[in-house]
Amino acid sequence: MTEARENNTNTTAAHSGGDDGDETVLVRTTYPSVPLPANDTRPHIHTARLLIRPLQQSDLAGLHALRSQPEAMTGTRLGRPDRDLAETQVELDFFRNGAAGSGEPPYLWGAFLPRSSTTMDGKEEEEEAGEELLIGEGGVHSLVSDAASASGWPEIGYKFRKEYWGRGYATEFLDAVLGAWWGLPRGTVEMRVNRRAVAVATGNDVDDDDLPGGGENDAVVEVSEHVYANAEPSNVGSCRVLEKLGFQRYHEWTEPDTQEHRVGEPLDLAGYLLEKPGSCCLRK
Structure with a gap:
């Protein structure tokens, strides 16, 4: 189960990315x-039930077991399980070091x-060796999402093994990861954010011609920091997880699918935003 289609290439720092067209607004945040x-x-x-830690090379088998499940991979960019350990190794390398040459690890x-908590139906699961069982992964996989088509804000996503769906693990996991994300040291940056996302953050109408910062206007809008996620509207479970965490749905659109079995076919998506706790929304 995944909140956002995988995008393991965009790890550009916030203050250097974004589209400068009319669909975006320059913000200070x-x-x-x-x-x-x-x-x-x-x-x-x-947390109450989970150990949440960065993945290590020794987690390759557990990650492969997760990424071998068709159900767990339905929301990913290619829409299929990994074919072999080599493909999973590429993903593990991204988890640990970011995109090749970027020098910027994601927050995954x-x-x-x-292991004592992995019994189901009174039987101990026969899994890869170790004291812990990897049942899911996720976090901020893109430090900047596409500003023109998505939001521009950091993008989160997750996936869990199918045996653990519907038991609250995803909500527990993302709540803890987001808490750690908000707790990181911060500075002030200027970046391009989708016009709709800024309208939500400032309480303005998205069609308001007076909304500054777009197009050729160099004015900067001061807004509180957000994170972004997307989900297919038909994926009720994923949408519910986001809503439990306080995400607000702000936009729906259709774009060409990237999954191998339906490349180019229409894909319906809903975008969600979550404001940094304790933020004060500033308006121009």
């Missing part, structure tokens, strides 16, 4: 200091259950 903390330096997170985590 807060943003985590980049580069983000190195994968291996991030402290582990403990694994969701683990203690």
